[in-house]
Amino acid sequence: MAVTSLDTASIAEPVLRSPSYSATVWRRFRRDKVAMIAGMVVLALILMAVFAPWIVPDDPYKGMSLRRLKPVGTPGFILGTDELGRDMLSRLIMGARLSLFMGVTPVFIALFIGGVIGIVAGYAGGWLNTILMRTIDVFFAFPSVLLAIALSGALGAGIANGLISLTIVFVPPIARIAESVTTGIRARDFIEAARASGANAITIIRQHVLGNVLGPIFVYAMSLIAVSMILASGLSFLGLGVKPPEPEWGLMLNTLRTALYTQPLLCALPGLMIFITSIAFNMLTDGLRSAMDLKA
Amino acid sequence: MLTANEILEWDTEGTPAPAKPLLVVEGLVKHFPIRSGLFGRATAHVRAVDGLTFAVNHGETLGIVGESGCGKSTAARLMMQLIAPDRGTIQLNGHDVGGPELSVKTYRSQVQMVFQDSYASLNPRLTIEGSIAFGPTVHGLPHDEAIARARSLLDRVGLEPKRFAGRYPHELSGGQRQRINIARALALQPKLLILDEAVSALDKSVEAQVLNLLLDLKDEFDLTYIFISHDLEVVRFMSDRVMVMYLGRIAEIGATEALYGASEHPYTRALLGSMLSMDPDRRTMKAPLTGDPPNPINPPPGCRFHTRCASATGLCRAIEPKLMSCGPDHETACHMADPASGYIAVELRP
16 A cells, blocks of 8 residues: 555655744743843842841841831841831842732632643533532632632631632632633644544643643733732731731831831831732733744 | 554454454434523533444545534534543443543544644644644653654654754644644554544545645554544545534445445535536526524424425424435435335425
């Protein structure tokens, strides 16, 4: 049969390669100045958090009642001192660790759990989709802030419980997005063609679905990081997340609020950090989204 | 369980019996439920395919024609085992698909399909060679060999491997993409190729190139085609036999020239009457067929075509005609072609 002579082409011969999808996205992203700046801010914040113990000018835990609530610009304490006389700059730098950790971790755990739920529901369709998505819908009955507070309240204060409750808050929206993106891809003919070639569901999801759905799901999850940080700060502010004396921006806002009328600038500093971080993450997400918005 | 080669054993044992059926479809039925209400109970059924029985001979091209919604594509998806039939069987070379001898996976390596939408049927994130090589790797071919096969297939479908193997679907034209879809379907070395409106979305000059390519490939790889289209000229050009479908059933089936030359079913005649004529003196002045086909949720009783048929009588409204032989290799489902049906032509009032 003529067919047997098929596998003769050389694969050693080089072929013309077009830039891959990720290369194209990266090229478009690099041209987006706002997104690049936001990306650098995020990178700087992450580096600051990682190297915090080595770059803090003073011990962020050491207080002194003689130097309480020094204003911004005091010699030796550039950003002033807090209500217990601890160096504000050191605490802000150190606070980046917990704040970023509380912002990023729940989103990534939720990305994994919600992604799996959504992709399975979207690919399987039918009754499995109905069961999974209706269960997810129950969580949408509660506003996310309320849900986080209620869960944290029930589980008790602490970093781990905060993380758990935030993860539970973020699983439903991510699963919802993953399901809708996957359902869209599932309806395309190339999935039919892959099924027609005899591949099983796992192979099709791995080779044909993931490449098309991970991008949009990831971008959506990125946009939740800012929300997660704000929620985590909110929990700490309410005394449900991080406990004193740990430096965390939300908690710092809380403890400084008594000095709001005497040192307003000082009290606003942790809020400013939260603001900068969430804006940077949001702009980075926007840049990524428009870079990924290709016709292909 | 048989391997792909054992299924086609007779293929290598000298000359096979002439016109031995490669694929036999018997009593295929697919009704799609329409769900509504709180608990999604099926309140009605779309009778997309309602009892199809036919055979495809080895080496031939069977054309399937019909209006939109007549069940052509559902039939293709049933034959490809992409959806499960409600009733009916499919046999490949005498073996039941999904039976003890022929698994669905093996069947799928023997029967492949090309879809209408050349863009949607390629994964936008995979390179051309990656898309073509996917099927063979699923069936256990090592990656390097699958890539080699993809490249040599690209060559066969008229696309230079060096230029096209590493590119992505969106960088190509519709005709090029459809060539890739054909190469992808051929990568599993199938015996039967189902072409579901495979050239309908292409412009005429490209369509002609792809049709000629299909004819060449058919000879080269010893293929059998099921060619689904609504374009009667193209079907005539491609097919050895033609099957006309109406509302999920076969209206007429027969050798191409017999069917185009002496069609027995009024629906076939109406379809052929709607073809464009090259002769200005024989231009079609009046639409041979008006209105849309009846709703497949509630197909009319009796002959399904009687609502639009100029020759319909009380008999047609009451009794459904069976598919009957009306000539060598020619069957039709019409009372007029069956002398025993009791059909009496009535004078139509002007």
